[in-house]
Amino acid sequence: AQKITQTQPGMFVQEKEAVTLDCTYDTSDQSYGLFWYKQPSSGEMIFLIYQGSYDEQNATEGRYSLNFQKARKSANLVISASQLGDSAMYFCAMREVSGGYNKLIFGAGTRLAVHP
Amino acid sequence: DADVTQTPRNRITKTGKRIMLECSQTKGHDRMYWYRQDPGLGLRLIYYSFDVKDINKGEISDGYSVSRQAQAKFSLSLESAIPNQTALYFCATSDLPGLAFETDTQYFGPGTRLTVL
Numbered sequence: 001a002q003k004i005t006q007t008q009p010g011m012f013v014q015e016k017e018a019v020t021l022d023c024t025y026d027t028s029d030q031s032y033g034l035f036w037y038k039q040p041s042s043g044e045m046i047f048l049i050y051q052g053s054y055d056e057q058n059a060t061e062g063r064y065s066l067n068f069q070k071a072r073k074s075a076n077l078v079i080s081a082s083q084l085g086d087s088a089m090y091f092c093a094m095r096e097v098s099g100g101y102n103k104l105i106f107g108a109g110t111r112l113a114v115h116p
Numbered sequence: 117d118a119d120v121t122q123t124p125r126n127r128i129t130k131t132g133k134r135i136m137l138e139c140s141q142t143k144g145h146d147r148m149y150w151y152r153q154d155p156g157l158g159l160r161l162i163y164y165s166f167d168v169k170d171i172n173k174g175e176i177s178d179g180y181s182v183s184r185q186a187q188a189k190f191s192l193s194l195e196s197a198i199p200n201q202t203a204l205y206f207c208a209t210s211d212l213p214g215l216a217f218e219t220d221t222q223y224f225g226p227g228t229r230l231t232v233l
Contacts, residue, residue, distance in 0.1 A: 004158075035221065045159075045206060045224035091158055095220070101172060102210075102220055103149075106158035 003027075004094050004107035012113040013082045020067070021077040021110045023092030029053075033095040034075040035104065036066065040088040048090075051075055079112075087114045119143045120225035122207050128231045135194040137228050139207030147210045148190040149222065150174075150182060152203040159206065165190055197232040204229050 003026040013019035025034065036048040051059045051066045059066040067076040079086055092107040120141045129135055139148065147166050151159040151174075161174030163182040171182060179201060183191045194201055208222040 033220075037224075043204060043227045043229070045208075045227075047221055047223060050221060093159075101164070101166065103161055103164065103174070104159075104222055106160075108156055108158045 004092050004105055006092055006107035006110050008110045009108075010111045010113070012115055013079075015084060015114055015116050016081055018078060018080045019082055019112065021079070021090050021092075021112065023075045023077065023107060025073050025075060025092075025094050027073075027094065027096075029097060031097075034066070034068070035093040035095070036064070036075075036077045037091045037093060038086075038088045039091065039109070040085075045091070049077070082114045084114050084116060087112060120207060120209055120223055122205075122225040122228050124228060125226065126229045128233065129197055130233050131198055133197050133232075135197050135230065137192045137205055137207075137230070139190045139192070139225055141188050141207075141209045141225075143209055143211075143223065144187075145209040145211045145223075146187060147212070147220075148184065149208040149210075150180075150190070150192045151206045151208065152176065152201075153206065153227075154203050162192065162205075194230075194232075197230075199232045202230060202232045 005024045032053045034051045038046045049061045049064045051068045058068050063080045065078045089109045091109045093104045096103050123138045149164040150162040153159045160176050165171050165184045168184050181193045205228045207225040210220045210222045
C-alpha cells in the first residue's frame with residue numbers, strides 16, 4: 001500500500017527565512033503525483049504545488065518550491081522568505097491509482113509557526 | 117463566490133440522529149470526494165464519485181452513505197450519528213485528467229465541523 005510520511009509534527013521559522021518541510025513516500029507505481037496543501041487556522045485546504053513523477057524539474061509556485069528526490073522518495077516543500085501568514089498546517093499527499101481510479105492519500109501534516 | 121461550498125459549516129447533533137452534509141461546486145468538475153479529518157491523522161477518504169452514476173467507497177465508509185444528485189452536488193449522510201464521527205469533513209472536486217501524468221488536482225471546500233454528543 002502507498003504511504004506518505006511527514007516526520008515533523010511541528011516546525012518554527014523566523015520571518016523572512018526559508019524553511020523546508022519534509023515528506024517521504026512509498027509506492028511501487030511508476031507514475032504518480034505529489035501534492036502539497038496548506039490548512040490555515042480557518043480550516044480550509046489550499047492547494048499549493050504539484051510534482052509529477054516524470055517531471056524532470058522541481059516544481060515551483062511563487063515562494064513555494066518542491067525539492068523532489070525520486071531515488072530517495074522524498075518531496076520536500078521549501079518556503080522561501082517566510083511570512084507570518086504562512087503559519088498553518090501543511091499536508092503532503094500522493095495520488096494513488098486503485099481499481100482504475102485516482103485517489104489522494106495524505107500525510108499527518110506539519111504545523112508551521114512563523115515568528116516575527 | 118467560492119467554487120466549492122459546504123453546508124452547514126458547523127453542526128452539533130446528538131447520538132442517533134440522522135445528519136446530511138451537502139456539497140455544491142461551480143467548477144464544472146466531474147469528480148467529487150468526501151474526506152474526514154481527525155487531529156494527527158490527516159485526511160481520510162470516505163466516498164468518491166467520478167460521475168453522477170459512479171459512487172465508490174473510500175477507506176472509511178462504514179457508518180456513512182452518499183448521494184450524487186447532479187454533477188454539481190454530492191451529499192454525505194450519517195444515518196445514525198455516533199460520537200466518534202465528530203470530525204472536520206471536507207468535500208473536494210477534481211477535473212478529468214488530460215494527458216498522462218496530469219495533475220487532476222483536488223480543490224477543497226471550506227469544511228464542515230461536526231460534533232456528535
